[in-house]
Amino acid sequence: MxxxxxxxxxxxxxxxxxxxxxxxxxxxxxxxxxxxxxxAASPEIGARMVARAWTDPAYRELLLRDGSAAAEAAGVSMAGMPPLGVLEDTDRVHHLVVCTLCSCYPRAVLGYPPHWYKSSAYRARAVRDPRGVLAEWGTVLPDHVELRVVDSTADYRWMVLPQRPAGTEGWDAARLASIVTRDALVGVALPKAG
Amino acid sequence: MRFAAGSAVRVRRDFPETRGPCHIRTPHYLRGLPGVIERPLGAHPNPEDLAFGRPAAKVPLYHVRFDQPALFGEGRPGDTLLVEIYEHWLEDRPMTGGPTARRSESVGQETA
Amino acid sequence: MSDATPAPATHDLGGAPRFRCTPVEPDDAPPDAFGKRVDALRQILARKGLMSVDELRRGIEAIPEAEYHALGYYERWLRSISGLMVEKGVVAAEELRP
The missing domain is CATH 1.20.5 (Single alpha-helices involved in coiled-coils or other helix-helix interfaces)
Structure with a gap:
């Protein structure tokens, strides 16, 4: 605590x-x-954006090209906020966000950063032993997946667009959003269908 | 803008924090390391001046990719880091050794 | 390249060996009332043009190492923000003394 x-x-x-x-x-x-x-800001905003990107190719394109515009399109006021960048996970690349210098975090779409994100242990270890950090969340990536640690040092705030998990075929956007957790939007966890 | 996506760069090996009060957004662990420009991220007022309330010129910012094992000798080969670095912290590097210019699969933010 | 690498600044924690074997505390709790109040002050003072996030960071980075690690997250913010407001003459140092 x-x-x-x-x-x-x-x-x-x-x-x-x-x-x-x-x-x-x-x-x-x-x-x-x-x-x-x-x-009022919470990870539910980011989760809604991800679920929409999973079901709407035009929105996905906007989210990856201009995260701030995609946030505005989701009803978030980005005036005065740092620009939002979104990094897409694929079969080959998984992203993990950290801020080693302070605690940069996409607050507009995720709310307050959790305590662990701001902790010295996370900030120190995420760039040095990222697979060890992921293991503490029970997250194990396949060997062929490149783990790409994003050290958020400057003007952007970064959010991960995780891959839509198998077993969610036919789900509507609300149900999809319900499995997108804050941890998945930072990259320490993966969304799961059940 | 001095560098295009795919350019080989090196982070300046400089430690201004040893010379007096300053505010630097280039992490210590990257100083002197080779990287590759992933993509330009536009130009932004220099935080090294903003932090002291001084007039701040806009500086180009880049997303730069580094190989994970080069950093601490602990990471898994093939894993990488992606870090925002301001142009005045980057220098040209001959394309030998270090991260290669392969394009990543990920698509991201374009410059403003 | 033969000269020794100087130690990182206190806040520059990427890879710091002292935390190499420290597990990440899985604490998801939102900030307490103290933290939320400090957080709100930072945003209000920034919106009024009295400080920037860069100045906030500079103030945090100036906290001596022992104090940096002893203070909580928003305690560091408060040290920085109140110090900045004294520096800019928005409040007087005497008003903050016990």
């Missing part, structure tokens, strides 16, 4: 907010509104 903040950090936040409020830089209403807006 992520440890709770230290008392001196809690006190610093209180003093900092008090100073900002006193100077009229922010209001409590703005903070509450921002928290609510950030809470």
């Amino acid at each position: 992520a440890a709770p903040p230290r008392p001196d950090s809690v006190a610093l936040l209180d003093r900092f907010v008090a100073a900002l409020l006193a100077r009229g830089v922010v209001t409590e209403a703005e903070i509450a509104e921002q928290v609510a807006r950030t809470d």
